[in-house]
Amino acid sequence: MKKFILFIFLLALPLIASAQIRFGYLSYNTVLTSMTDYQLAKRSIDDLKLKYDAEMKRSEKEFNEKYEEFLEVQRDLVPSILRKRQGELQEMMEKNIAFKNDALQLLKQAETDAYAPVKKKLNEAVANVARERGYAFVINTDNDACPYVNPEMGEDATEAVKAAIK
Template sequence: MKRFFRLFLLTLLVCAPLSLFAQSGARYGYLNRAAVIALLPETARVRAQLDSLRAKYEAEARYNETAFRRQYSEYLQVQKNLPEAILLKRQGDLQMAMERGIAFRREAENLLKKAETELMGRVGEQVDTVIRAIGAERGYDFVVDTSAGTHPYLNPQKSEDITPYVKARLLNAQ
């Protein structure tokens, strides 16, 4: 009996800390990262830069389109009077001009996407740095980004909305 009692006490001593550990649970923070990024003045500056760049590319594309239409109009006016060899050459010229215009539009879109990724990436890095700092200061095990809508429930007893802390730090740093 004494031996059974000792074994019971030993088991109790070993299991007690494990049950306390299981009850402690993780602490985590959450925020809508996209909403925080949208509020930053830097985001507005980036959007203005991108809009300006987009307008320049659009103006150049319109210029190319106008030149193509002029060239096509001239072709239509003289096509009846030209020999077949010249007609074929002009048709080839028109085809190349049209392909160049389409290629320019594609390249412009790719360049705009690249510029947006680069410029917005810098803003995102700035936000992530602040999130990591606040997470460490407040002792979180992790921080969840709710902007994707993939977390329908976050336990309010174990989590905290860190959006106000992140906004304050970012806006004070500006």
């Protein structure tokens, strides 16, 4: 009889343990993009991107004008001047490519720097909500990382986290 009761208890143990574990789930990106801090950071990054784009277009236009001018007069140039102009065009093109690469890296770094405090604030809000509600963990449902969550076993924490941020 003791063995039978022990056997039943051991079978029920996982059910008892799973009933005690609570978890939350949310779409991190949905909450992140709804934050006013995120909108401000995004606007700042977009403005910076527009400035870099304008400079790249200006450089490209300048290169195209020089190249068209070169094409018009190349037949009349002596070989040494022709090579000099070709070198100038090559150097200008290399500088434009280097600037584009630098701009991409600088934009990526600016984006990382701008969003870091916003993400930190969101992570803190998620942790606070998890502690308050007694969650063992919080699942991010973005990018189909978790295609199904049983709402009877977990709780959608999206609105609670949004409220904690404000």
